[in-house]
Amino acid sequence: MTNIKKVSELAGVSTATVSRTLKSPDQVSQATREKVLEAVKAAGYRPNWLASSVKSGRSNTIVVLVPNLVNPFFMRIIGGIEQAAQEKGFSVLLGDTQGSPEREHEYASMVLTNRADGLIQLDHSFPFSAADADLAEDLPMVSVCERIASEKKYPVIELDNYAASRALAHHLLGYGHKHFAAIVGQISSQIYRERLAGIRSVLQEEQIPFEQAQITGGAYTIEAGIAGVEHLLSLPQRPTAIFCFNDDIAIGAVHAIKKAGLRVPEDISVVGFDNIKVSAFIDPPLTTVDQPAYDMGRRAVEVLVSQIRGEPLVRSKEVLPFQLIERESSGPAPL
Amino acid sequence: MTNIKKVSELAGVSTATVSRTLKSPDQVSQATREKVLEAVKAAGYRPNWLASSVKSGRSNTIVVLVPNLVNPFFMRIIGGIEQAAQEKGFSVLLGDTQGSPEREHEYASMVLTNRADGLIQLDHSFPFSAADADLAEDLPMVSVCERIASEKKYPVIELDNYAASRALAHHLLGYGHKHFAAIVGQISSQIYRERLAGIRSVLQEEQIPFEQAQITGGAYTIEAGIAGVEHLLSLPQRPTAIFCFNDDIAIGAVHAIKKAGLRVPEDISVVGFDNIKVSAFIDPPLTTVDQPAYDMGRRAVEVLVSQIRGEPLVRSKEVLPFQLIERESSGPAPL
DNA sequence: TTCGCGCATGTAAACGGTAACATTGACACA
DNA sequence: TGTGTCAATGTTACCGTTTACATGCGCGAA
Numbered sequence A, B: 001m002t003n004i005k006k007v008s009e010l011a012g013v014s015t016a017t018v019s020r021t022l023k024s025p026d027q028v029s030q031a032t033r034e035k036v037l038e039a040v041k042a043a044g045y046r047p048n049w050l051a052s053s054v055k056s057g058r059s060n061t062i063v064v065l066v067p068n069l070v071n072p073f074f075m076r077i078i079g080g081i082e083q084a085a086q087e088k089g090f091s092v093l094l095g096d097t098q099g100s101p102e103r104e105h106e107y108a109s110m111v112l113t114n115r116a117d118g119l120i121q122l123d124h125s126f127p128f129s130a131a132d133a134d135l136a137e138d139l140p141m142v143s144v145c146e147r148i149a150s151e152k153k154y155p156v157i158e159l160d161n162y163a164a165s166r167a168l169a170h171h172l173l174g175y176g177h178k179h180f181a182a183i184v185g186q187i188s189s190q191i192y193r194e195r196l197a198g199i200r201s202v203l204q205e206e207q208i209p210f211e212q213a214q215i216t217g218g219a220y221t222i223e224a225g226i227a228g229v230e231h232l233l234s235l236p237q238r239p240t241a242i243f244c245f246n247d248d249i250a251i252g253a254v255h256a257i258k259k260a261g262l263r264v265p266e267d268i269s270v271v272g273f274d275n276i277k278v279s280a281f282i283d284p285p286l287t288t289v290d291q292p293a294y295d296m297g298r299r300a301v302e303v304l305v306s307q308i309r310g311e312p313l314v315r316s317k318e319v320l321p322f323q324l325i326e327r328e329s330s331g332p333a334p335l
Numbered sequence C: 001t002t003c004g005c006g007c008a009t010g011t012a013a014a015c016g017g018t019a020a021c022a023t024t025g026a027c028a029c030a
Numbered sequence D: 001t002g003t004g005t006c007a008a009t010g011t012t013a014c015c016g017t018t019t020a021c022a023t024g025c026g027c028g029a030a
Helices: A004-011 A015-023 A030-043 A049-056 A072-087 A101-112 A161-174 A190-205 A222-233 A247-259 A293-308 B004-011 B015-023 B030-043 B049-056 B072-087 B101-112 B161-174 B190-205 B222-233 B247-259 B293-308
Strands: A061-066 A091-096 A118-121 A141-144 A156-159 A180-184 A215-217 A241-244 A269-271 A288-290 A317-320 A323-325 B061-066 B091-096 B118-121 B141-144 B156-159 B180-184 B215-217 B241-244 B269-271 B288-290 B317-320 B323-325
Touching: A004 A015, A004 A030, A015 A030, A049 B049, A061 A072, A061 A101, A061 A293, A072 A091, A072 A293, A072 B091, A091 A101, A091 B072, A101 A118, A118 A293, A141 A293, A156 A161, A156 A293, A161 A190, A161 A241, A161 A269, A161 A288, A161 A323, A180 A190, A180 A222, A215 A222, A222 A241, A222 A247, A241 A247, A247 A269, A293 A317, B004 B015, B004 B030, B015 B030, B061 B072, B061 B101, B061 B293, B072 B091, B072 B293, B091 B101, B101 B118, B118 B293, B141 B293, B156 B161, B156 B293, B161 B190, B161 B241, B161 B269, B161 B288, B161 B323, B180 B190, B180 B222, B215 B222, B222 B241, B222 B247, B241 B247, B247 B269, B293 B317
Parallel strands: A061 A091, A061 A118, A118 A141, A141 A156, A156 A317, A180 A215, A180 A241, A241 A269, B061 B091, B061 B118, B118 B141, B141 B156, B156 B317, B180 B215, B180 B241, B241 B269
Antiparallel strands: A091 B091, A288 A323, B288 B323
């Protein structure tokens, strides 16, 4: 391993001069600078990142906790995280948790051991173990989409899920639908509550009933969408419009509806959430709510980095704009 | 920051004893061990990972270069990488390159600066900059799917693309197709050459022509699939079967074919590659080649870690099995 | 009783940088 | 000529661990 000492000997200067040449070249005379740079090149020297980090006490790394890597919506967020992190000189450690608390604990503890300076949580759980909880008190942590379940309020970058659900509901009401159902994702999350509340508020205003039996699901997967539709089609009153809490669920729902010999949207309208890439290209293209995933990731990094730098928190909650994307999976209610 | 010194003072022992208690407890008497562990708990001490890494010279980190985060096939590979890395005590740094050489250089250089111990490349380029190339000579690097373009042969975990393409070709020939086309992904890659060679070899055996005009594309995207079909439909002889070099392209192709008023597979059969999740649930479900993406990721880590440990290389090339998944996007050639 | 062995622990030198402080010398100015 | 200033460089302490080596002590064997 070529280290700074070898370079300093090669150049006939002290290690400090080598360090200065690389970190603050203007403090070094041009003559020695050239000498040193030549020695650096000759030795093939690259500064040891671990060593400088240990000195500075900062790893310039953030860890991102993702419940599911294959979800393209999360990946778009992570794309934004990556981009912003790189611009700010941070690198991104990937923490694929698969929803397992043990995994979350493990990744979260990286912030306690100086392996990372902060963490971004894409799920809604408080990621630290009970043993670490008190140490985690003032650590830089930001959540995206979901709010972290803890007394302390960590900053969150989110969507106005309530308003977005209301927009979807109004969209479907406009088509004359009267029988609604929902296939939800993770239960007990903030998203679950807000979206459901949004739907309920609109339906209540119109005096349209919306019972617990019409709410099914429990995971953000295609399979959950299929199972959800199978359940809903077995109900005495078949819904004519289904809210799916993400596009994966909606894709499964559309698939199952067609498989049952029904048509989308002629028999049942389906709306999703997230606007993942493929949603525009399935048959029929999905009506959905676009979330600015990339920007949410970017923003999360900006907030996190300012926390890491110890800057005061401006807002603990940022709500980014959604956009209702009307496509062909929703249409007039059947007569 | 609570460090080992604070703990040692609290426990009334030396820092060495604290370190030993945590790293090799059997060298410490039970009495002091308990004393130390209590002090650790009282101080809320967590060893500084940066410091131990600088000492050991190993970061126990690998960096993964991905051309495109939103591609679910890559994400399945990365899922396998993550899992295996965690089991082996490594963490994963994410390098979203977007195909940009500068980004690749930047991430690759992390291995030179001890920020990572090795790298996994999912693209086919040699990721180091020209300036770093000679230093990169003996660095642990493994590629998945694609072979790295360099004189030195780095280990690669791949699929038998030639045989898989032959299988797809035979599948379509069995349906009586005579007019083929291909929408390819990245040109100039190993995959491009092998898959095309596989297709060509089968068609040649059957004396079926396959001209350059029938080969289009250039990116692994839905849009490329759409553009590809638009081009192919403008040809004097319309193909009855299209090889798409991944499922995203195939999804775009199916979309465009339907949009043109044609049916899949009655008018045109479409086959893909990768077997991403959604392929089974679009209309019609895609015939495709399943790649064991997760296992490829796992295997890549195993090979990489053994390289990092300096173990001798067993095989420089591992070929994992594919599986032809016959679904409904392929069928009998139209009369 | 003395010697030697081995366990438990302490001391201090690493690891590879960075940066505060010290030193040197050139130069300007009185 | 003496003094002060400043730029360029060297010296050295330090970041937080780990670990080779040193020390001390108890105990069994001779």
